[in-house]
Amino acid sequence: MFEKSTWIRLPRNVVVGHDVLSEAGEVITSTHLHGRPLVVTSETPKAVAGDFLLERLEAAGFDPAVVVIEAASFGAVERVLEAAETVEPGFLVGVGGGKPIDIAKMAADRLDVGFVSVPTAASHDGIVSGRGSVPEGDTRHSVAAAPPIAVIADTGIIAEAPWELLTAGCADIISNYTAVKDWKLANRLKNVEYSEYAGALSQMTAELLRDAAPSIKRGLEESAWIVVKALVSSGVAMSIADSSRPASGAEHLFSHQLDRIVPGSALHGHQVGVGSILTEYLHSGADGEWRAVRDALASIDAPTTADQLGISDEAVIEALTTAHQIRDRYTILGDGIEEAAAIEAATRTGVI
Numbered sequence: 001m002f003e004k005s006t007w008i009r010l011p012r013n014v015v016v017g018h019d020v021l022s023e024a025g026e027v028i029t030s031t032h033l034h035g036r037p038l039v040v041t042s043e044t045p046k047a048v049a050g051d052f053l054l055e056r057l058e059a060a061g062f063d064p065a066v067v068v069i070e071a072a073s074f075g076a077v078e079r080v081l082e083a084a085e086t087v088e089p090g091f092l093v094g095v096g097g098g099k100p101i102d103i104a105k106m107a108a109d110r111l112d113v114g115f116v117s118v119p120t121a122a123s124h125d126g127i128v129s130g131r132g133s134v135p136e137g138d139t140r141h142s143v144a145a146a147p148p149i150a151v152i153a154d155t156g157i158i159a160e161a162p163w164e165l166l167t168a169g170c171a172d173i174i175s176n177y178t179a180v181k182d183w184k185l186a187n188r189l190k191n192v193e194y195s196e197y198a199g200a201l202s203q204m205t206a207e208l209l210r211d212a213a214p215s216i217k218r219g220l221e222e223s224a225w226i227v228v229k230a231l232v233s234s235g236v237a238m239s240i241a242d243s244s245r246p247a248s249g250a251e252h253l254f255s256h257q258l259d260r261i262v263p264g265s266a267l268h269g270h271q272v273g274v275g276s277i278l279t280e281y282l283h284s285g286a287d288g289e290w291r292a293v294r295d296a297l298a299s300i301d302a303p304t305t306a307d308q309l310g311i312s313d314e315a316v317i318e319a320l321t322t323a324h325q326i327r328d329r330y331t332i333l334g335d336g337i338e339e340a341a342a343i344e345a346a347t348r349t350g351v352i
């Protein structure tokens with residue numbers, strides 16, 4: 001008897017383009033979300049988009065409230081839940097980079113209300129995904145949550161964000177190459193469930209972005225458009241898989257470990273990009289495809305070395321040799337690699 005079943009939860013409205021934040025009231029109304037919006041944001045995103053969004057929501061007849069968070073932590077989720085006790089929101093809106101969006105997503109899930117994603121930077125592929133990524137002690141959780149009901153990505157705002165945030169988003173996408181390789185490896189060696197559709201979509205997204213690299217230029221709104229579309233596509237792959245596996249392998253474990261060892265040194269996307277060079281080397285060897293990964297990163301101006309990340313060689317080696325401990329996710333790192341092997345990989349690829 002056939003007993004398999006699956007739920008694929010995807011956003012209903014994905015609205016991308018110039019000045020679309022002006023239409024926020026209309027976009028949200030069309031999703032049939034009701035009640036008070038609770039806007040979850042951080043300081044800069046509030047200034048560049050949050051305050052304007054509050055105005056637009058009021059103009060559309062909503063009575064919004066706002067909570068400002070600083071970090072991606074379970075404590076921040078609790079702060080939003082506390083704010084929700086008085087606001088009694090009908091839905092949550094995450095405005096910002098990956099951190100406020102993840103917090104709003106997880107808090108909405110806990111409150112069992114809808115969630116709207118308003119990225120102010122194309123810096124990560126959590127814009128659309130049904131996951132939250134949160135550090136806790138010496139581990140990093142990939143928390144299941146509902147994906148946004150609507151995404152409002154204003155390319156005017158995103159194009160004005162610092163260029164580094166856009167190159168970080170590109171690198172987060174380029175890292176899909178190695179994430180998919182790790183996922184396939186885990187399927188072969190550990191019988192981890194693998195989705196051909198999610199894997200193919202994730203890989204194709206990285207390929208399309210690599211091919212579009214010549215059109216991705218500083219200060220060009222068209223570039224924000226290209227990158228946001230790729231981030232949406234990558235997030236959909238995670239929703240199809242119901243896991244961050246299509247977009248997060250050993251290169252992400254490496255980055256999560258750097259967040260612990262040298263917190264705040266570099267952007268998530270930049271760290272996973274450099275991690276991808278290293279793990280591609282571990283997958284395919286000295287004559288393998290690590291140069292293609294490095295060149296793809298360099299072509300969009302993303303860091304390819306520890307120096308460019310602003311991270312010491314020692315931190316890179318420590319992160320690479322301990323990344324497998326971050327979570328129970330089988331990757332090319334297996335049960336851990338020897339320090340000598342890590343030094344060899346980092347030296348041969350020019351990362352250190």
Ligand SMILES: NC(=O)C1=CN([C@@H]2O[C@H](COP(=O)(O)OP(=O)(O)OC[C@H]3O[C@@H](n4cnc5c(N)ncnc54)[C@H](O)[C@@H]3O)[C@@H](O)[C@H]2O)C=CC1
Pocket residue numbers: 042043044045048072096097098099100102120121123124125126127129130131132133134157158160161162165168172238244267268269
């Ligand atoms: N849930 C998921 O599937 C995914 C989650 N993530 C998570 O997202 C986070 C990384 O995202 P980031 O956006 O790099 O972090 P972030 O939210 O800390 O943003 C990075 C910086 O950009 C600033 N910023 C954002 N928009 C700006 C604008 N328009 N102008 C000027 N500054 C602006 C923020 O204030 C912050 O200082 C990590 O915690 C990562 O684990 C990343 C990928 C996928």
Ligand SMILES: O=C(CO)COP(=O)(O)O
Pocket residue numbers: 125126131132133134140141142172244245247248252253
């Ligand atoms: O960053 C992610 C995908 O780009 C997902 O993060 P996790 O590794 O926490 O699942």
Ligand SMILES: [Zn+2]
Pocket residue numbers: 124125172247248252268269272
């Ligand atoms: Zn990522």
